[in-house]
Amino acid sequence: MSAVLQNLVNQPYKHGFVTEIESDVAPRGLNEDTIRLISAKKNEPAWLLEFRLKAYQQWLKMEEPKWPNVTYPKIDFQAISYYSAPKPKQKLSSMDEVDPELLRTFEKLGVPMHERAALAGVAVDVIFDSVSVATTYKQKLAEVGIIFCSISEAVQMHPDLVKQYLGAVVPVGDNYYAALNSAVFTDGTFCFLPKGVKCPMDLSTYFRINTEESGQFERTLIIAEEDASVSYLEGCTAPKFDTNQLHAAVVELVALDNADIKYSTVQNWYAGDENGLGGIYNFVTKRGLAKGVNSRVSWTQVETGSAITWKYPSCILQGDNSVGEFYSVAVTNNYQQADTGTKMVHLGKNTRSTIVSKGISAGHSNNSYRGLVRIAPTAAGARNYSQCDSMLIGDQCGANTFPYIQVRNHSAKVEHEASTSKIGEDQLFYFAQRGIGNEEAVSMIINGFCKDVFQQLPMEFAVEATKLLGFKLEGSVG
């Protein structure tokens, strides 16, 4: 690695989390009493307590998965506090109090001015007029019959819907972290689209009420009834900090006949410092059930943060002619580790799935794609196309591809393509000889590499994601 590269790769991450949060915290440790406490604090119905306790019993019998291509010290689950009352973060009274470095980051990422304030923790009413954006938003959705609220609110207001679908796609004992989440989740998003409703706008967590403390065990449930459709955006490109190191979220999507759910994520959790100290462990279970005929579940993710990412947004293609899609860009730098990919399980006839995965590794990081394509005996005429490309920056990083293909129906067609490339000194010299500096050159090469995925993102998200990648890899080539 050249000196410039060393220098730039080693730029410190300047945005530590310093604000003390006042909170009502449960004692550390996990047992049935903790779960009863969480459930009682949230005033939950008995069936939900049962759900949690059942998950906890399953979790006790399970072991942490060892197969991912990541290493980290053993997590002490008894050292974690599993409940903290959702008190709002301390508000700053004006933009002048915000860390100028953070503002510089927002500027670089092109985050709109009003969002910068909210993201930086400035009280929104200082910035906005008395009519909150979020309230307006919610009214508009209610007019067409869409329910969009926190899952805690949904448990109180729409218990039958939650009861019907919670755990329907990711059962309580699905895997170690999903079981843990099912036992202790504190909040998350609920979204329900009734029959025939096309959501008039992209839904985003950013505009959901009560987003401030969704907690480390987030739970999301999105249901689209017959002929309904929605595009949902999770996260944002601005850096996100949390005092909790372990994050184990569960996301469940259900699409009935002809329904269409598009779920886009930009993940930019704190990734740890240049020596690999700190950073979030992001262990997420995301799964969509394409239950009805002609339904579609589409995942798009841009993963740039977290010290460890363990995440496989998947599609169960149950309905005949249903479609599953997975478009992913995973970027790792410094000592980040990512083991991410998807599962496409074809059950229905003529089901189709597409996987496009782009992994970019820089620094000392390790980036693995792990994907399963399973064609069940019932899935006559099923088709899959997978493309997994890796790009290496520097010579200290790693990229791996672990494709698993199981075909049990002879009429199925499965294609898999993979490539590995490297941003070479000669490419950068070519750009330089035309007057284009290294950073701009890397940004162009990376965006060219990720084009197929970025095209899937909603327009302004794509622009932000493009900038984010340039920012994350700033100076990792020299």
Added chain:
Amino acid sequence: MIYQDSKTLLEVRGLRATVNGIEILKGIDLTVRSGEVHAIMGTNGSGKSTFAKVLAGHNAYKVTGGSVTFEGNDLFGLEPEERARAGLFLAFQYPIEIPGVANSHFLRLAYNTVQAQRGRDELDPLEFEDFVREKMKLLEMNPDFLDRGVNEGFSGGEKKRNEILQMALLEPRLAILDETDSGLDIDALRIVTNGVNQLANKDNAIILVTHYQRLLNYIEPDYVHVMTAGRIIKTGGKALALDLEARGYDWVGVEQRDAAGA
């Protein structure tokens, strides 16, 4: 062409350079003035391409001695991209493929970067499209090339045309064409050299690096330099190239040794 009122563009004095610790350039002297066309000829491994890359600032090469000024400024005080913006252009022997980056996007960024440096207006994508299409006619290039990845899947000849297209866009003060003739069939050679001739004027200069005299039938040099083992050992007019074509390179070295011994 040699002009009376020409200005010195490039002044190379005693230039030495190494790659991986091995000395390739062993003291090169060369002066290039505006309006001139210089041909540097020599066998494989004589250091011609190294010389071109050292001038452009490739970081695999280490300058160990001598000096180079470009329009009076110390060339080695500039980063490669700064040299390019200052008007030094290298047409690559093996242009690099950059998959996924649209040629039009790349060309426009390069163009606008240089324009900005010169305090001229930048072009938006639509304006640039018209501008570049006009330039492409010079090289008989199909506009489809704009939508493809930079050099991605281009034939050898197409890559070389794309290089000269960039020269046409960037209007360099000094263009170094590194074996631009290699891999070209006779039609492509005619088109590419015709393009170069149309770009040559009294304010800029061209250095042709080549093995073969063939190229010089199309682009007429004012000076021909013979490079052997990292030095320019003989300089002459166009006739020197014809001699080399007829007699090969060996006799130059012999003549040189004889002269040294005499």
